[in-house]
Amino acid sequence: MKKSALLFCISLVTLLCGCGKRSEYAQKDLFAMDTYMTMTAYGENAEAALDKVCAEITRLESLFSVTDINSDIGRINSSCGQPVNISDDTADVISRSVKLCGQTGGALDITVYPLVREWGFTTGKYAVPEENRINELLGLTGCFNISISGNEVTIPENCQLDLGSVAKGFTGDKAADILRNEGISSAILNLGGNVCTIGEKTDGTPWRVAVTDPFSPSETICTLYVRDRSVITSGNYQRYFISEDGKKYCHIIDPETGYPVDNGLAAVTVIGDSGTYCDGLSTALFVMGEEKAISFWKEHRDFEMLIICEDGRIIITESLSENTEFTVDTLRQKAEVIN
């Protein structure tokens, strides 16, 4: 009797402990692509799968880096107008960027790098350039300058490419492919503010993705509930400088004017199936401004969108609104839902 009662208690405690046991998982973090990345994957093969993802991120960084003269982009930028043979991945990103440039009327432009440099965003030596200099550099930009055929790309002398607006989204897509091929059905990748989700959480609930409050970057403005989606934001509140006359200049350059975007938007978050598309679009919609961004969404409807304006207004697409929890209730009442 004594023995059976003891066994009963041990079984009960074991059972209760078992209830609280989490699934097998692995976590990795690394500094890459000029950002801090954290990754969590669930499943038996999670550790090995994330190791492959880390290796892939390092490989892609060595192809896309604008500061490495031996990368594909480095070689293109120093090619003096000569054709350059590049990897399949770089060719793929450039082709998709050029396509998206056309779709967005030039709002996404991977050739504005000379202007980004001139404003000091690559060096930290910020300065407002002379108007003549901006006009001169604008003459070097435009995706129509990029000629790509298979794995061969040619750009004019002094024209320069930078994949910063699409590279992390593309990397998220590649990482997701690796994880799925490794049998991982539940994972979340935080690639420096670009979030890529695979499947759902192991308890069957959607992933909770916090959207940073652009007016107080250590806080959350709302939480999005997503499954199998990329969530990517472009905003003016992280990388910017204040000039001597007190004006704020953000790091996203308007390809039409050559000046940092200043159109009343604080942040644009795009949610969709493709990280590359979401990444490029978040920049493009931020450049377009409120009216054009809403028109673009109404025309395409293949992504969800959250816009936060400088005056505090919030614009959100209807489906996304149903899967969003605002930190402060009044924000939901204030949000303008578009459909």
Add this chain to the structure above:
Amino acid sequence: MKKTFWIITAIAVIFGAALLGCLNIFRKPRVNNVYIRSGGELIYTIDLSEAEDCEFDITYNGGVNTIEIKDHMIHVKEADCPDGICIKTGWIGGEKSTAPIVCLPNRLVIEPSNETSDGRTR
């Protein structure tokens, strides 16, 4: 007598486990602990509720971030990085603050323990 003892023990274990479960579910996230990582290594775990006001430097590969703790909150006060994003992120320690502070050039991450989301877009 022995039978009664074991029944009572079993019931106590069940209720004890249930109580622990409830406490875990209803525990409100607070930014008591912050984790400071430099170059990928966890170098400090600080309980902000216990921390005295102070300033200290964290150096990585020659880059320096000056951390300030004041009124049970923490932020990067000064940094020699070119973009200063770590300074602009602001303070961690309030009820609502949940985002980590990241200084990419100096490989510094200050993470609050109350991040209730799985990911963060910014």
